[in-house]
Structures are given as structure tokens and as C-alpha cells.
Amino acid sequence: MHAIATRSLTKHFRSTWRRRVVGLDHLNFAVRENEVYGLLGPNGSGKSTTLKLILGLYQPSEGEADIFGMSVERTVSRTSVGYLPENPYFYRYLTGAETVRFFGRLCGMRGRRLEEKVSELLALVGLEAHRDRRLAGYSKGMLQRIGLAQALVHEPRLLLLDEPTAGVDPIGSIEIRDLILKLRGMGKTILLCSHLLDQVQDVCDRIGILHYGKMILEGDVKSLLARKDQFQFTCEGLDETARNRVREAIRAAGSRLISEGNPATTLEHLFLQSVRSADREKTAPSKATRPVDLPTAERL
Amino acid sequence: MKTSTPRLGFSFGRLWTIGRNTMTEVIRQKFFYILLVFGLVVIASSRFFAQFSSAEQIKFIKDFSLAAMTVFGALIAMVGTAELLPLELENRTIYPILAKPVHRAEFLLGKFAGMAMLLLLTILLMSLIFEGLLLYTEHQLLAGAAANASAPGAEVSAQEIAGQILHQTRDPALLKAIFLIGIKALIVCAISLLISTFATSVIFNVISSVIIYICGHLEAGARQASLGDQSPIVRGLMLVVAFFVPDLSAFNLADAVVLGQHIPLRLVANTAAYGIFYAAIALALAILIFQEKEI
Numbered sequence: 299m300h301a302i303a304t305r306s307l308t309k310h311f312r313s314t315w316r317r318r319v320v321g322l323d324h325l326n327f328a329v330r331e332n333e334v335y336g337l338l339g340p341n342g343s344g345k346s347t348t349l350k351l352i353l354g355l356y357q358p359s360e361g362e363a364d365i366f367g368m369s370v371e372r373t374v375s376r377t378s379v380g381y382l383p384e385n386p387y388f389y390r391y392l393t394g395a396e397t398v399r400f401f402g403r404l405c406g407m408r409g410r411r412l413e414e415k416v417s418e419l420l421a422l423v424g425l426e427a428h429r430d431r432r433l434a435g436y437s438k439g440m441l442q443r444i445g446l447a448q449a450l451v452h453e454p455r456l457l458l459l460d461e462p463t464a465g466v467d468p469i470g471s472i473e474i475r476d477l478i479l480k481l482r483g484m485g486k487t488i489l490l491c492s493h494l495l496d497q498v499q500d501v502c503d504r505i506g507i508l509h510y511g512k513m514i515l516e517g518d519v520k521s522l523l524a525r526k527d528q529f530q531f532t533c534e535g536l537d538e539t540a541r542n543r544v545r546e547a548i549r550a551a552g553s554r555l556i557s558e559g560n561p562a563t564t565l566e567h568l569f570l571q572s573v574r575s576a577d578r579e580k581t582a583p584s585k586a587t588r589p590v591d592l593p594t595a596e597r598l
Numbered sequence: 599m600k601t602s603t604p605r606l607g608f609s610f611g612r613l614w615t616i617g618r619n620t621m622t623e624v625i626r627q628k629f630f631y632i633l634l635v636f637g638l639v640v641i642a643s644s645r646f647f648a649q650f651s652s653a654e655q656i657k658f659i660k661d662f663s664l665a666a667m668t669v670f671g672a673l674i675a676m677v678g679t680a681e682l683l684p685l686e687l688e689n690r691t692i693y694p695i696l697a698k699p700v701h702r703a704e705f706l707l708g709k710f711a712g713m714a715m716l717l718l719l720t721i722l723l724m725s726l727i728f729e730g731l732l733l734y735t736e737h738q739l740l741a742g743a744a745a746n747a748s749a750p751g752a753e754v755s756a757q758e759i760a761g762q763i764l765h766q767t768r769d770p771a772l773l774k775a776i777f778l779i780g781i782k783a784l785i786v787c788a789i790s791l792l793i794s795t796f797a798t799s800v801i802f803n804v805i806s807s808v809i810i811y812i813c814g815h816l817e818a819g820a821r822q823a824s825l826g827d828q829s830p831i832v833r834g835l836m837l838v839v840a841f842f843v844p845d846l847s848a849f850n851l852a853d854a855v856v857l858g859q860h861i862p863l864r865l866v867a868n869t870a871a872y873g874i875f876y877a878a879i880a881l882a883l884a885i886l887i888f889q890e891k892e893i
Contacts, residue, residue, distance in 0.1 A: 381697035
């Protein structure tokens with residue numbers, strides 16, 4: 299069973315003058331259990347719309363979505379989901395502990411079990427020392443961490459993290475990344491929306507790139523980034539004499555040595571290429587009616 | 599493959615959690631303090647305006663204080679409730695809440711419950727000031743009456759005057775009037791919450807609530823006046839207004855209390871039931887609209 303599955307999920311909005319704007323266009327994608335899936339895309343590509351549809355904050359115009367096999371239209375489906383919003387949308391007059399307690403109570407937790415959970419989560423996100431401080435006095439990094447704590451309070455199997463490191467300084471960003479990896483180690487499934495592509499590359503098992511509400515590229519991070527027309531040996535303890543023998547062997551095999559370094563591309567490069575390729579497809583007049591081809595790693 | 603999972607029933611625990619937080623939220627807003635303090639000052643000041651005979655003095659305090667409680671109760675209900683939902687949407691604090699297993703009806707009713715608890719506390723506080731003022735005035739008047747009655751040539755005995763004063767200050771009808779002021783504030787709160795589910799701005803909500811409030815007070819008089827009207831349009835219009843707008847003047851017992859009239863408990867119970875019915879209809883409509891609202 300998939301943690302998330304969408305089938306032809308579509309969302310239309312009405313703009314001024316009642317013009318129809320496509321927010322999400324027949325999206326089909328699935329997140330497997332216990333994987334970290336990165337949902338990428340430029341601003342306005344449909345990432346937040348996807349999250350809101352999964353959380354039941356929007357009603358789909360067409361199609362459907364499930365969480366662990368249960369329709370997202372049912373409120374009970376959210377017992378398995380923890381959500382960290384893009385910005386810290388919390389009550390700033392509550393303290394850190396009160397915030398986690400408030401969300402715990404909303405999930406039906408009470409008494410000693412809740413208090414233990416509050417302390418455990420504040421320790422996990424490193425905010426134990428600030429538990430009685432009001433959120434109004436928290437830094438952006440601390441707010442994101444308290445956001446993670448509230449998302450985890452009811453022990454959800456799935457976490458939806460919308461820009462978890464947005465506006466956070468590099469150190470805070472690394473801390474959050476480490477937390478995500480820790481959560482993956484705890485068996486959580488994570489859907490991560492982010493613009494920080496290096497971070498996505500570090501933590502995600504698979505990625506999907508959304509553009510104009512469509513999935514333009516999807517796959518396993520390692521295979522998407524690998525250049526299949528080239529081959530790379532990673533060796534240890536190879537001295538200069540041995541290296542020369544390897545170079546000679548490559549020439550003898552009729553091959554050409556391109557580089558001796560790491561030939562992998564970056565996710566940032568892949569992302570930009572995908573978006574630009576889709577832009578070209580969309581703006582070229584002769585191709586306007588042709589469906590957009592998904593770029594493959596080989597083509598890139 | 600779909601899994602069979604238990605349904606998530608309506609939870610009063612979640613409603614209470616949201617309600618309690620709503621109370622904290624409103625208490626922290628400046629308008630609340632300003633209105634509350636102003637209301638308390640107005641009630642307390644009624645003592646200084648009353649420069650009449652003992653009977654008139656008590657009547658004035660009762661009339662003035664009950665009117666102040668009605669107006670400030672309604673104002674707090676209108677302004678406080680009008681901001682509840684728009685603030686949640688503007689600050690997006692609603693996102694992480696509805697991302698939890700929380701029904702939208704629980705969220706909306708929790709907001710109403712929080713505001714209702716605050717309104718009842720506010721009215722209770724105003725009632726305590728009012729009652730304190732009445733007891734203080736009673737004490738002063740009794741002392742004055744005793745001094746006057748013991749003076750040579752007094753026509754009325756001290757006991758008689760004391761009886762008249764106590765009859766006015768310890769009138770159980772006061773509690774009935776305050777109870778209905780509370781119910782009226784709850785109706786205003788429910789109507790304002792209903793408007794906030796579709797209103798585009800807080801100002802629009804407050805203005806609409808004020809218009810409904812005024813219509814609700816004028817409704818009974820207009821209905822009476824239209825009875826003699828032969829025009830089916832006027833009578834039809836009155837019928838529509840009477841259906842959609844609650845008759846808020848029915849909750850005003852101040853005049854009867856001031857005049858010392860007997861107020862049957864049955865009348866109070868029926869009026870309260872009528873008010874609760876309207877509030878329930880307004881909340882049900884609010885839930886229906888909010889269920890479909892895109893956050």
C-alpha cells in the first residue's frame with residue numbers, strides 16, 4: 299500500500315472575471331511507505347495545492363487522493379498525517395510546550411501520556427530549554443522545529459513538510475535536515491516540498507518535479523542524476539603508475555577518458571533543465587498542441 | 599485497495615480545546631479590554647448620574663446598567679466574533695489545526711464556544727459590578743431612610759421605606775433580565791460567526807451584524823404597524839424579515855424590571871428557547887458553508 303496515491307488529481311481555481319486557472323492538472327503520483335519523496339517545482343507549479351488537496355483543505359475539481367488507502371476526503375485520514383506548514387502558522391502567544399500540548403489535545407491525547415510526549419518531542423527538536431518561552435520570542439529556525447514537534451505529536455506515519463528550511467540559517471537548516479534523516483530512520487514516510495535542491499538531493503529517495511500543475515519528471519534520485527552514457531570507477535589507493543595503466547587500458551578498449559573526477563550532475567542542474575525544457579515546449583507555437591514530453595535523464 | 603477504518607466521531611474534547619484557546623485569543627485583543635473596561639465604567643458611573651429620589655435612583659441604576667450590559671455585550675459579541683475566522687485565515691493558523699484529525703464543525707463550534715464562554719464571563723463581571731452598585735446604593739438609602747424616619751413628623755416608617763428599597767434592589771427579575779441579555783449576546787455571536795463564513799472583510803461583518811441587530815429590535819414594532827396594512831407586499835416583507843431576523847426586543851426585560859412588573863419564568867424560558875433555536879440555526883448554516891469553504 300502507498301502512503302500517498304493520487305489519481306488524476308485536478309484543481310481549478312476561478313480568478314478575477316471568473317477565468318479558470320489550472321492549479322493542478324490530472325496529477326498521478328504515489329509515495330511509497332518509508333521513503334522520503336521530494337516534490338519540487340517553481341513557485342506556482344502546484345506543490346502547495348497538492349499538499350492542501352492531500353490535507354483536505356481544498357476539494358479536488360477532479361480525481362482523488364488517498365493516504366494509506368483512505369480517501370483524503372475523510373477527516374479520519376489525517377490521523378496518519380503530520381503537517382509542517384511553509385511558514386510557522388502558530389499562535390504566537392502560546393509557549394513551545396503549550397503549542398505542542400494544544401495540537402496533542404486536538405489529536406485526542408490527554409494527561410500523562412501527552413505530557414511525556416510534549417517533553418519527548420521538545421527534546422527531539424532541541425527546544426527543551428525554551429519550552430516555556432512564547433513563540434513570539436522564537437527565531438525562525440526554532441519556529442520550524444516547534445512546527446516539526448507539533449507535526450509529530452500524534453505519532454503519524456506520514457509527514458508532509460512544506461519548505462521546512464525556508465528562511466532558516468544554514469546551521470538551522472542542517473539541523474532540520476538531520477532531523478528529517480532521523481525521522482526516516484524511525485520509519486516515517488516523508489513528502490518534502492523544497493526549493494533547496496542540494497538538501498533534497500541529500501535526503502530524498504525519489505523526487506517529482508511539478509510545473510504548470512503537471513508532473514514533468516519523476517524518479518529515483520540516484521538514477522535520475524546518474525549519467526548512463528558514462529561510467530565511473532571510484533577507487534582507493536590507486537598510485538600514479540596504476541592510474542596510467544588504467545588510462546592505457548581505457549584507450550586500448552577504444553574508450554575515451556572524459557574526466558577523472560566525479561561525473562555526477564547536480565539536482566539543481568536537473569531541476570533547471572526540466573523546467574526550461576517544459577518552458578520551451580509550452581512557448582514553441584508549432585508544438586502548442588503536442589503533449590509535453592517528459593525529459594529523461596538520458597536526454598538531459 | 600481501501601482499508602476499513604473507524605469513523606472519527608464528533609469530539610467535545612477537541613471542541614473544548616479550540617474553545618479554550620479562542621478565549622485566550624480574544625482576551626489578548628485590545629478591543630476586548632477597551633469595551634469591557636468602558637462597559638464596567640459606564641455601569642459604575644450610573645450611580646453618579648442618579649440624583650433623584652430613592653425609588654427613582656434605583657430605577658435609574660437598573661435601567662442604565664441593564665442597557666449598558668446589553669449594548670457592551672452585543673458589541674463584544676459582534677467585534678470579537680467578526681474577527682475570529684478572518685484572523686485564523688489571514689494568519690493561516692487554521693492550516694495546522696485542520697491538518698489534524700479535526701472536523702470543521704468542531705473547529706467552528708469550538709470558536710463559538712470560546713466566544714460564548716467569554717461573553718458569559720463578561721456579562722457575569724458586569725453583573726457583579728451592577729449588583730455591587732445596587733447593594734452600595736441600597737446601604738446608603740437604608741441609612742438615609744432610617745435617619746429620615748426617626749426625624750420628628752415623618753409620615754412613613756423606616757420599615758416601610760426599607761421594604762420598598764429592598765423590594766427594588768433584591769428583585770429576582772433582575773437575574774431573569776441578565777439571563778436574557780446573555781442569550782441575546784449569544785444570538786449576535788452566532789449570527790456574526792455565520793456572516794464571517796462568507797464575508798470578505800471584518801468591517802462588512804460588523805456592519806451586517808449591526809444592521810441585523812437594529813432590524814431585530816425594530817422588527818416587533820414594524821410587525822405591529824404592518825398588521826393594519828392591507829398591502830400583501832408589506833405583510834409578505836414583514837413575514838420574511840420575521841423569519842430571518844430574530845425579534846431581539848423580546849429579550850429586553852429592562853422596562854418590566856424597572857417598572858417592577860412580575861416576569862413569569864415561563865416567558866423567560868420560552869424567550870430563551872426561541873433565542874437558542876435561532877442561534878442553533880445560524881450555527882448550522884455556518885457549518886454548512888464552512889464545510890465547503892476552501893481555506
